[in-house]
Amino acid sequence: MASDSELKRVANELSYPILLCERVRVAVDDAESFKLECVEVFKQVDRLSHMLRTLVRFSIATPSLYERPIWRVIADVSKNLERALTLVRKCKRRNVLRRVVTIVSAADFRKIFGLLESSLGDMRWLLSIFDSENVGGIVLSLPPIASNDPIISWVWSYIATLQMAQLTERIEAANELASLARDNDRTKQMIVEEGGVPPLLKLLKEDGSPDAQIAGASALCNLANDQERVRNIVNELGVQIIVQVLADSPMKVQSQVATLVARMAEHDPLAQEDFARDNVIRPLVTLLSFETFDDEHREQSGKQSIHSIVQINKEMEKKSLTRPTAGPYTHSQSSSHYYYNYYHSSEGSKHRRERENEKPQLKLCLKISCAEALWKLARGSVSNSRRITETKGLLCLAKLVEKEEGELQYNCLMTIMEITAAAESNVDLRRAAFKTTSPAAKAVVDQLLRVVRELDSPVLQVLAIKSIGSLARTFPARETRVIGPLVTHLGNRNTDVAAEAVISLQKFACPGNFLCMEHSKTIIEFDGVLPLMKMLRGNERTLLQGLILLCYLALHVGKSDSLEQARVLTALEGVDRTVVSQHPELRELVPKAIYHLSLYHQGVHSQRDLFS
Template sequence: MAPAAEEEKSIQEVLSLPILLADRVIKSAHEAESFKPENSDLARQVTHLSQLLRSAARLTTASTAVYDRPIRRLSVDLTKTLDRALNLARKCRHKKTHVLHHVLSITTSADFKKVSTLIDSSLADIKWVLSILSPDSENATINLSLPPFATTDPILAWVWPYIAAVHMGRAEAAHELAILARDNDRNKKIIVEENGVPPLLKLLKESSNLDAQKAAAAALYNLADDPCRVRVIAKALGVQIIAKALSEAPMKVQVNLVDLISRMSEMDAGLREEFGRENVTRPLVSILGMDVDLEEFKETNARKSVNSLDSLVQINNELTKKGVRRFGSGVSSRKEKEREAESPGVKLRLKISCAMALWKLARGSLSNSRKITETKALLVLAKIIEKERGELQISSLMVVMELAEVAESNADYKRACFKPHSPAAKAVLDQLLRVINEETDAPLVIPAIKAIGCLATMFPAKEKRIVERLVAQLGNTNRDVASESAKALGKFVCKENYNRVEHSKAIVEYNGVAKLMNLIKRDNRGESRLDEVVLLCNLAVNVGNSKELEEGRALSVVEGAARNAVAQNPDLREVFAKAIHKLTIYQAGGNNHGHV
């Protein structure tokens, strides 16, 4: 790797030193008084090398786009070789006396052979580098021969030609870099160190070749599996270039771009916000909803619904002007016609990728979540959850879950986006409840339950169907589903929930205590029972006089769990103390060993 100081110099400055040294070697070799044959050969070799170095200087001066990394790298060792040759030639400017002449001759002859071998290697290296950088190589077969330097680092002999060819806009080179970046971590590290990211981004930005764009996006995706490499991509204006390309690229390229956005967002939380500032959420939602007919959501007697859809029409119009597909609209532009002609498989793959990207972008980000829901994404997600199956349905549920988790920690956002009477929120809520009630696969049911739990404070006391569905899942044979239901119900009955007493009564009404006690007994691992026991505590605090709690011996369970639970989480001390106090008042049979 070239020293940092060398990287700061212009390529002309880098080449000036070896060119100057070469001239000095030639001059000193011509002036030699001893070992004249050897010095003559040295001068001939270095003259050839000097010519190649000047060719490299002319090449890099003619175009600032030339990939100069190989020249910078090789110039370091080349300068050392020429410096060694200069010292050797200077030793020969005076004739040797007979004293020690024999010993010095042997030493110097050996040195000439070593220097000659090094210069031959440098000649071969420079010839090879010029062959991959020359404009004549733009349409030629990429040079994958192994020059002398490859004996110490052969991977460079693969990476450099491909990066140089990517600079020239060649799709096959980007494809090969994608394969190299897929293979192992060292390849990825070298590609980044050798400045392979900027030309890939340039290819993505400027090429009109679909294969070239697709290969560049695939290569960047393979590189973006490490936070440090992701930051290199971002530093090279990758976020802006990727976001712009997303709105303009064909669908086959968009799949790779959306996957790249997902991976970068997952690797670096700061990049989620950067992508959000570039408004990638709008095209992502638009693509996700390309086949969704939102007219089904219209309610003629509800002005709010009409206004929401009018707003959506306005957003669609804006996106269409930018070349992005509108939700459920007619096709007129060239890009929309291309998408209509695309295969169902590519469309489905792209939709899945968009849902996954929105899921990653929404995670923990209030600003991105707001941008997503401002596009009326909830309506699109509700329709997909209703109609689709498999990975697309699961990913869409994960988006809703992330949005709900953000809403849980921000009351203003929760009120704005998840008002129970708004068409979007109602559509999503209906689908979440349907999934909880009808589906059996844990990857579907769990995110739906989590989302409902995050929105617990939004539901009025009369909305008993939600509690009923969650209580039913307490008896689910899947331990994770049952535990998630307990955790969600805990948010309905905690002290932060205004309707906690009414929700607690509903849980008791739907036989929730018996199911909860069975769930606690099913698993004796203390930590995994914490959510269930905390739910039991809150029920005791809110409806401690319930006969169901007495029949289930709730006091004994709470007392038995109190010590370990409070030791794990001191914040639970208050709720356990209140629960024991309430249950002691209304029940008999406490053991008095679990006081906290």
């Protein structure tokens, strides 16, 4: 039901136009000129008065009152009543001077008739939304107030239905809103501004109706492609609702909700972090790993006693009693507690059994959605990447890259790429998640190398090569197996793959890598010099990246016979000076490399001749 304050506000807003109607009636009684026209005005105003009073009764009796169209229509009706009152008052007997100054014409009345007729049309439309025989039913007629923008009346009608109608009509309204919002950003913004998010979130919580939850999640997905609109969902406590629905809903609902998580995390960093604080990563990893660790799960379940589960619950309850009643982590901790208890409850067991019986296509869709959500949560976030690695996330991603293909494999590789990029920028994450003794890290590297060596997909190879490059500082000198495949792809006919291979090798050979000399020797031993020389004849991107790596090799292994036989010194001396001058990183690097090579190779120019 609408709150008392809302009812008072509606009553106060409606009291003013009702009062105006009474004032018009009094003014008509006092009119001396244009009596017939004034009476006609009163007839229209009287109908408006009856409609306004009916609207008051409906607003009091209607649960979950949708107010947005009321304010817009009543504001317009009030303006038109004020104009009618002003005109009728001009028809009252006045002195000669006032009659000369104030001239009323038939055209003025025709204009007022038209305005009042529009107000009557708006009120008829508004009352149709609150009709007691069809409360909240979808009304697609066009009120005069929306004649220049028909979409607004549809949005109002759908949101009113969504907020006030029975469940079946609410589902239909949510689907219509999703359709309206699919391809039009202006309509998306209108739905949010007119209050569409709260009733959609309420529909998402209808745990007894998967169709309702899917309709709500689908509509929210279509709205959530803009930071401002995502922030609106967050501000309506949408993150907490979404995380709870993800944890305890049927699989087809979870799939759509995971897509919603991905969409929101993609467009708003605040949502990205809020989801993580509310512990969304753990259920996402659990759903993604469904059927991936079946044997291991059964083994662990057999080992875990009831006593251990009870002890864990006691500890978590103790923490909940000692933590503050409010603060940034209070809800996330309770969400974690809820999630753990849920998955060890009879309800959680029921959903696990239901998932086992679902169609393979639905299981695949769920995993695709969960992998995409993890990818978007990890993107640019060290903390979220750490959270994923603290679960079985890395091992699960590696197994899926091994077993799956298509969109699921792509999403898993994108997630790995984001996690490794975060590890490249954060030494603590790198050491914790990708230490050489970690089985999960080894599994990830094995699958990245398999993609690089075996798959005939430039898109996937680029992702795997980027990930290996991000982990360059984690590999010991003896781990030469990761360098060989990268060197092989220096000669790849796909320029994107070749360019990414050379960029990754740069991270092995750059001075910032403690093992740069050992890695540089390995690159040369795998015959990397000749394909690098060919890159110097390629496009600007491959020329630039190949030149940088050649300079690193020259600086670290300048005495190499391979560099001399390939005439690297001559090639560096012949590099276009314009290319060097346009790239700051080459201005010092190329002269240093030339000087370093000249110390070991015979018949070369001295440093003072460089670029003279």
